[in-house]
Amino acid sequence: MTDVLSLADRNDSRGAPVVAQPAWRSLKAAVEEIRTWQRADGSVDLDAAGAPPRASVAAAVSAIAAAVEELSPLLPHDTDYHRALVADLRRWADAGFGVPDFLDSLLAFEPARERTDGRQHLVVFPMYTQNGNPDRNLEAVVFRMVWPDWLAELEATRYDNPLFCGITFEDFTSGYDTNSAVLFPETVAVREVPERFSWGAIFCDREAARFRRVSRAAVELLGVDLPDEVRGLMDDQLRSQDAFVLWDLIHDRAHSHGDLPFDPFMIKQRQPFWMYGLEELRCDLTAFKAAVELQSEGVAQAIDVQHAILLDRMFRFPVTGERSRNYDGLGGQLLFAYLHRDDAIRWTDNTLRIDWQLAREATGALCTEIEQLYRDGIDRPKLVHWQAGYALVSRYLAPHPASKWARGAEALDLTKQPRELVDDVLPDEFPLSMFFEALAKKLKNVIAETRGIRAAA
Template sequence: MSGTSITYHRPDDMLGEAAVLGRGLLPRIDAFRARQRDDGTVHAPGDQDRRALLAIKDEAARWFAGHGRAAQADALAADVDDWLAAGLDTAPHFARSRDALVAPADGDWAAFLAPVQTTNSVPPVGRRLEFFLVRRKEPDALADLAVRYPHPKNNCQATVLLAGSEGVAKGNCIVFFPENVAAHDKVAEQDYAIFFFSKFRMIHETFAVPSARAVLTAESVPRASTGMGPEVCYQARSIWGYLHDYFHHQGSWPLDQHLKLKMNWFIGLLEELKVDAKTVLACHEGDIPYADEQIAMVLVERMFRYPLDAHAVRNFDAGTGVFLYSWLRERHAITGDGDRLHLSYGRVLDALRELVDTIEEMEAKVTTPAEYRAAAKALVRTQLREGAEGDRYAFTDDQLRLVRARDRLSALPPLRFAPAQM
C-alpha cells in the first residue's frame, strides 16, 4: 500500500465519510457477515464468497490507506489473503489487524475491520466481519477527575459511533476489546478498549428502565438516569467508564497484571461487581460529576438489563446482575414478596460496602491463581446456584423476577444507531 496517495481528513470531516461508507463498504460487509457462522467460518464457501471478500479487502484497504492508516490497510490485506489461502471454511485469524489498530487521541477518529464478537448485539452474534468508525470524545470532567483518581495506564476510549456494520450499528453492543477479534492467539495485554458510549442512552431507556419498573415499586426505582439529554447521558456514562476501569487497576490482583486470570468466569464476575460497587461508593462519598446519575445507571443496568439476555445462565454480565440482586435481597436492601419489590437506597450502599470488603478480603487471602479461582467460585456460589450442564448457574424462583419483562422487551425491534446519534 506504500504507493497509494494519502488524503488526511480532520475528525470533523469523518461524518461525511460515514455516509459514503453506508452507501458502499458497509452493505458489502453486511452481506458477507450473513454468510458466516458463529465461529467466523463460511459454510461451503464458493467463488462468490471469495470474490465478495476480495472486493471488501480492496475497497477497505484503499479507504484505510487514503485516510492515513496505511498500517491497518497492509494488516487487513495480509489477514484476508491468509484466510483465503487457508480456506474460508477455516476459522479466521486477524491478529495483524487487531494489533495494527492504534487508539485515537481525544477528538481524533478510529476505524476497524475484522471478524469481531459483538457482545450483546442483535443475533446472529459471533465472530463475524464487522466495521466501525468512531470519534473519541472523553468527558469534559476527565482532567480534574484524573487528578483525584489517577489511572496508572488508561487505555479506554469513550467514543461516538459514526458508522458501523450490522453487529455494531444495531443492538446493545457498546464495547470493543482486542480479545473480541477472531485470532488463534490470546491477548496478553489490552492496548485499547473502545466504548461506543453514544449508544448507551437509547439502550438504557428502552430496556433497562422499563425492566426496573416491572420489578420495583414506582417510588423506589432509581430515577436519576432517566430522561437525561443525549449529551448529559454521554458525559455521565463516560465518567462511569473511567472510574470503572480505574478501579480495575487497584488492589491485590490488578487487571493489567492478571488479564488472563481475570477472564475466568467466576473471578471476572466478582471483579466487575467489585469495581462497579466501588464506583457507586465513590460517587456517593466524593465530589464527582453526575454522581446520582451514575449510581442509578449502575444499579439499573446491572440488575435489570443484563439478566434479560436470552442466554442469561451462560452470560457473564447477566450473572453479575443476578448475583447483585440476591446479595441485596439477603441484606434487606431489596424487600417485599408481592408484585413489586422495594429498593432501599441507604441499605444498598451498606450492602455494597460489605460486598467490596468481602471480595477484597478474599483476594488478599489467596496466594496462587488456583486458590483465587477456587475462592471466587465458592463466593459466587453463595448467590448463584449450580446450573444444568453447560450453564454457569440456574435461576431461583425469586431471581426469576428479574426477567419479568424479558418477553415484552425482546419483542421490540432492534435498536438502530444511525451515524452521529449525538
C-alpha cells in the same frame, strides 16, 4: 464542571461526518457482501460449493480499500492506520483469502494516544464481537471518542487509565447489530497475539440506551417510586452516557488494582464462572465506592453513576443473556439478594421499595466482603479459593439442588486438576429466584428490543 453540550452538539463537534459520505455507504455494502462468504475463522473457501468467483471477492476487497483511501483524509489522525489497513486488505486478497491476519493495521491503530472529545475514527477489522457474533467476520465501524474535559481531568488526576476509550456509535456493520458494546483489540484476527495492547473501547451510548430502556420498563412493572434525580437520569441519554463512561473508566482500571490473587483479567486462567461474576461485580462496586467519594467532592456525574450501577445491575443483568454460565447475570442476582437481605430493597404487595441510603451502605459492605475474599485468596491454593468464592455466593443465592460443588469437597474428584473440576460446574449453578423468573418473562420482549440498539437523544 459538567459539559453543557447537547447530544447533537457533541456528535458534531469534530469533523465532517464520515457516515454521510457516499464512500462509507460503498465500504459498508462491500463489507456486508464479504461477510456472507466468510467462514467462522474469517477465511473465504473459494473451492466450496456455491462459493463466489475469486474475482468477485477481490472486487469487494478492492472497493473497501478504495473507500478507506477516499475517507482517510477526513481522519488525518488515523492516516498511518488506514495505510496499514489497505496493505492488510490487499495482502489478504493476494494470499487467496485464507485466515485473515490484520496484525500490522491493529498495531497501527492507537486511538488512546490522543483522546479528543468528539473525534471520529473509522476501523475495519476481521473480528468477533463480544456478546454478538462469535465468528471473525469483517466488520466496519465509525465511532466518536467521548472524552469531555471533566472526565479527562479525573483520569489524569485520580483514575489513571491510559488505554481506556469511551466511544459512541456513528454506524456499523452486522456484527454490531447485536448486544455487543465493546471494541477490543483481542477480538481481531492476527497471526500472533501482541505482548500488550494499547487501547480498549466501550460504547457508552449503547450501554446507556440499554440501561434506560430496560430500567424504565422494570420500574414500571415493579412500581418503584423513583426520586426525581433518578427519573431524570433515565430520561436523558447524554446524562446517562456520562454516567456510563465514568463508571466504565473506573471499572476497567479496577481489574488491575487491589489485592488480586490472580491474573487481573483472568484471560489465561480457566475458572468457575462465579469467580468471573465476583470479579466483574467487584469492579462495579469499586466504581460505586469511588462515585460516593466523588459525590462528596461535588462531581455532578457521581450520583448518576451510583444510580446506574444499582438499577442496571439489579434489573438488566440478571435477566439478560442465556443461563449458561452467565457471570454478569450472577453478579446482578448477588447484588439484589444482598440488598434484599439488608432490607435496602423490599418486594412487598407487588411493589419494590428501595431505601437509597441503605442501599448505598449495603453496597459498600458487599464490596468490602469481596475484597476480603480476594485478600485471603492470596494465601490460598486455587481450589480452596474457588470454594471460598462459592461459599460467599451461596450465602445469598441458593445453588442448584443437583450441584456437586454445593455438596463440598467430598463430592468432587480431587485427583483432577482444578481446571478440570470446572467441568463439574452446572451451566446454571445458581438458578434465578422466583422473583427474577417472573421478571425475566415480563421483560423478555424489552430485552430483545435492545439488540443492536442505537442511542436516542
